[in-house]
Amino acid sequence: MAKEFKAPKNIKYVGFCPGCGHSIFVRLMQEVLEEKGYLDKNVCVVGVGCSANVHGDNVYGDNKMECHHGRPPVAGNGMKRVRPDVFVWTYQGDGDAYAIGMGETILAAEQGFPISVFVINNCNYGMTGGQMAPTTLHGQVTTTTTKGRADYPINVMPLIQSIDNVAFAARATVTSPAEIRKLKKYIEKAVDLQMNEGKYSFVEIVSPCPTNWHKSPVDSCKWIDEEVTKVFPLGVFKG
Numbered sequence: 113m114a115k116e117f118k119a120p121k122n123i124k125y126v127g128f129c130p131g132c133g134h135s136i137f138v139r140l141m142q143e144v145l146e147e148k149g150y151l152d153k154n155v156c157v158v159g160v161g162c163s164a165n166v167h168g169d170n171v172y173g174d175n176k177m178e179c180h181h182g183r184p185p186v187a188g189n190g191m192k193r194v195r196p197d198v199f200v201w202t203y204q205g206d207g208d209a210y211a212i213g214m215g216e217t218i219l220a221a222e223q224g225f226p227i228s229v230f231v232i233n234n235c236n237y238g239m240t241g242g243q244m245a246p247t248t249l250h251g252q253v254t255t256t257t258t259k260g261r262a263d264y265p266i267n268v269m270p271l272i273q274s275i276d277n278v279a280f281a282a283r284a285t286v287t288s289p290a291e292i293r294k295l296k297k298y299i300e301k302a303v304d305l306q307m308n309e310g311k312y313s314f315v316e317i318v319s320p321c322p323t324n325w326h327k328s329p330v331d332s333c334k335w336i337d338e339e340v341t342k343v344f345p346l347g348v349f350k351g
């Protein structure tokens with residue numbers, strides 16, 4: 113029997129550009145929180161970047177905490193210590209988590225903070241106009257690499273995967289219904305590991321930024337499938 117489509121409750125307009133991967137992640141997280149009964153028992157710890165668009169929108173039961181750039185894992189750890197009954201998760205960009213916040217990203221994994229980290233990797237600094245990020249591909253044109261990036265991106269997954277305190281590490285994308293379903297499973301797993309076992313999880317989402325990539329939403333997904341995933345392979349790396 114065909115599955116009946118239902119929009120998650122309480123989701124209204126969220127201010128992302130058309131075709132942006134952030135919006136798919138936001139919707140999926142809202143679905144998981146609703147389905148698992150954590151809508152009013154979670155704290156979304158937001159980094160600085162396009163993830164901050166969720167402020168003021170009626171998602172996640174409105175339980176959001178803004179942080180200094182790159183600091184959500186440590187701020188989230190503090191929140192979890194005072195409210196261990198609540199699902200605490202970070203919502204960050206690749207610039208937030210792997211540039212200014214790289215220290216906190218690795219610290220949280222190494223210490224096994226009982227939180228769940230979600231990083232939207234769109235290979236640039238989306239919010240500030242498409243500058244080079246640590247994840248920008250070799251040859252990728254950005255506003256600060258106008259002739260194409262001369263050096264090479266970093267892939268944090270092998271390091272995260274190698275850390276004993278990491279219970280689950282995975283990378284997904286949002287370019288097709290099949291990939292979106294996988295991402296939903298990863299989110300569910302991270303929720304369960306934190307709330308049932310007090311464990312740290314890391315999920316990276318390779319995500320289109322059509323506005324700064326100067327591609328249509330369809331071409332952005334094609335570029336991810338054909339090029340970006342060669343550099344940032346998808347799948348479960350731990351757990």
Ligand SMILES: Cc1ncc(C[n+]2csc(CCOP(=O)(O)OP(=O)(O)O)c2C)c(N)n1
Nearest residue numbers: 160161162181205206207208236237238239
């Ligand atoms: C301390 C500090 N330095 C720099 C900035 C400017 N800034 C705001 S968002 C951002 C990058 C966001 O990129 P990313 O984390 O990849 O998120 P995206 O918008 O791409 O999702 C930067 C550098 C800032 N807000 N605070």
Ligand code: SF4
Nearest residue numbers: 128129132162238321
């Ligand atoms: S600038 Fe990029 S990441 Fe930010 S909302 Fe627009 S498409 Fe999404």
Ligand SMILES: [Mg+2]
Nearest residue numbers: 205206236238
């Ligand atoms: Mg980014």
